[in-house]
Amino acid sequence: xxxxxxxxxxxxxxxxxxxxxxxxxxxYPGFEExxxxxxxxxxxxxVLDDDGIxxxxxxxxxxxxxxxxxxxxxxxxxxxxxxxxVNAHGTKLGERFIKxxxxxxxRNSFEEAYxxxxxxxxxxxxxxxxxxxxxxxxxxxxxxxENVYVKRxxxxxxxxxxxxPKINVKNNKKFLLSIYPKxxxxxxxxxxxxxxxxxxxxxxxxxNSIEKIYLSGATNLYEYKKGDIAVIYRxxxxxxxxxxxxxxxxxxxxxxxxxIDEFKCYDDFLSYCVKYSVFEEYELKNFWINKKYPYIIRxxxxxxxxxxxxxxxxxxxxxxxxxxxxxxxxxxxKEFFKILELGEVDESFIIY
Numbered sequence: 001x002x003x004x005x006x007x008x009x010x011x012x013x014x015x016x017x018x019x020x021x022x023x024x025x026x027x028y029p030g031f032e033e034x035x036x037x038x039x040x041x042x043x044x045x046x047v048l049d050d051d052g053i054x055x056x057x058x059x060x061x062x063x064x065x066x067x068x069x070x071x072x073x074x075x076x077x078x079x080x081x082x083x084x085x086v087n088a089h090g091t092k093l094g095e096r097f098i099k100x101x102x103x104x105x106x107r108n109s110f111e112e113a114y115x116x117x118x119x120x121x122x123x124x125x126x127x128x129x130x131x132x133x134x135x136x137x138x139x140x141x142x143x144x145x146e147n148v149y150v151k152r153x154x155x156x157x158x159x160x161x162x163x164x165p166k167i168n169v170k171n172n173k174k175f176l177l178s179i180y181p182k183x184x185x186x187x188x189x190x191x192x193x194x195x196x197x198x199x200x201x202x203x204x205x206x207x208n209s210i211e212k213i214y215l216s217g218a219t220n221l222y223e224y225k226k227g228d229i230a231v232i233y234r235x236x237x238x239x240x241x242x243x244x245x246x247x248x249x250x251x252x253x254x255x256x257x258x259x260i261d262e263f264k265c266y267d268d269f270l271s272y273c274v275k276y277s278v279f280e281e282y283e284l285k286n287f288w289i290n291k292k293y294p295y296i297i298r299x300x301x302x303x304x305x306x307x308x309x310x311x312x313x314x315x316x317x318x319x320x321x322x323x324x325x326x327x328x329x330x331x332x333x334k335e336f337f338k339i340l341e342l343g344e345v346d347e348s349f350i351i352y
Contacts, residue, residue: 006048006055006096011039020053024085027118029142045083046100048093055086057097059104069139069148079105081115084124092275094127095209099301102131102151102165106349111153116146125149131210132162156351160227160253164210165302167229167251168351174336176248176320176329177230177297179214184234186278187212188250188301212252212301213277215293218328221257222295228254230299231339233326236311247308248339252299260287260294272296305343313342 016035025031038045038058048055062080066073081101086093105113116139117125125147129135133149157163179187224230230252236245263269266288273284273296287293314320318338320329331339340350 006046006057006100008044009047011035011043011045014045014047014049014056015053018053020056020085020087024083027143046097048086048096055093055097057084057100058082059101061108061110066139068141070137076111079108079110079113081113084115086124092209094124095211098127098131099210105151105153106165106346109153109348112150114148114150116148118144118146130161131164132157153348158351160255160300163351164300166349166351167253167302168227169229169333169336170352173224173228174331174333175224175228175230176233176326176331177214177216177218177252178233178235178327178329180235183214183278184232184249187214188232188304209276210300211255211276211298213273213275213296213298215260215273215277215279215287216295216297216328217293218295220330221297221328222259223330224254224257224297224328226254226256229336230254230297231331231336243312244310246311248305248314248343249308250304251302251340251343251345253302254297254299256298258296258298260291260296303345303349305339305345307342307344309339309342314339317342 016032016039021031021035028034043058046055046057046059047053058081060080060082061077063075063077065075079101084097084101086097101113101115104110113133114136115128115133117128119125128149128151131151133151136148136150139146139148156166158168231248232250232252234247234249236242258272260269263272266285269288270281270284273279274281276298277284279287309318311322315322318335320326320331320335
């Protein structure tokens with residue numbers, strides 16, 4: 001696993017003396033004592049260590065009343081974001097931790113998740129609000145007064161970001177989007193194919209950001225718009241057999257689709273793509289020059305399929321035509337829902 005991967009580690013494996021923790025020690029009286037207690041209890045946190053700690057996240061389950069919060073938290077099973085800090089690398093690093101929080105909330109069927117944030121952390125507040133955390137109230141402690149933000153599983157906003165990772169399947173188009181293996185591994189590094197029976201893989205999502213940008217030559221991509229759904233299809237390796245090696249892996253929701261000619265200059269194109277693109281800057285430069293892949297799709301990575309249907313299943317069980325080019329292949333509703341069934345997608349992720 002590369003250095004930019006977020007790893008789950010025991011507290012005792014993480015260096016409390018790293019300068020990263022200085023602000024937490026200053027903001028929260030008793031932070032060191034709290035940390036050492038967690039270490040003694042063999043508890044875990046998510047950490048990004050890249051030439052020093054760059055991000056830290058601690059999650060815990062609660063099922064109790066909290067009178068230090070106004071309005072009072074009534075007794076309920078919740079996911080608490082106990083400690084969450086990232087160094088200022090823009091929202092992409094923060095997104096990767098937000099994805100872990102929301103994935104944990106959904107995987108373990110929490111009714112809600114919450115965290116407390118000092119008002120001074122305005123960029124973090126913008127980030128959590130973008131993905132559906134709503135200001136609830138305030139919490140008082142020895143550290144002072146913090147704002148409380150809650151994301152609830154039972155509220156639907158009909159908004160791509162606020163409802164994330166839920167997928168609205170009403171009144172939209174669905175399609176199969178092909179991605180070459182080398183690019184797929186970059187986009188979904190923890191969804192890379194393994195030679196396991198039936199391609200069963202747990203998607204831990206430690207290294208995934210939520211927003212993705214991909215370039216394609218599929219001319220029919222312009223038929224799709226915000227809210228449409230892309231089933232990500234990882235094509236075969238050159239040495240593999242497509243019948244067994246090509247698989248559907250993930251579900252994304254379209255945020256925007258652009259044509260490369262919409263950008264006035266290369267710098268505008270680069271600025272749009274570079275933050276969430278899977279491509280290196282030299283690759284983007286080549287794409288700009290040769291215009292080989294003129295369609296730019298910006299999308300949210302909502303979920304990974306628990307089981308990855310191979311091409312054989314997509315033909316025999318779903319009914320897709322093997323003679324068609326599966327680049328941006330339109331899917332009928334019944335075909336899409338069959339893929340969800342084969343992929344063992346939990347119903348709680350679907351908005352009907």
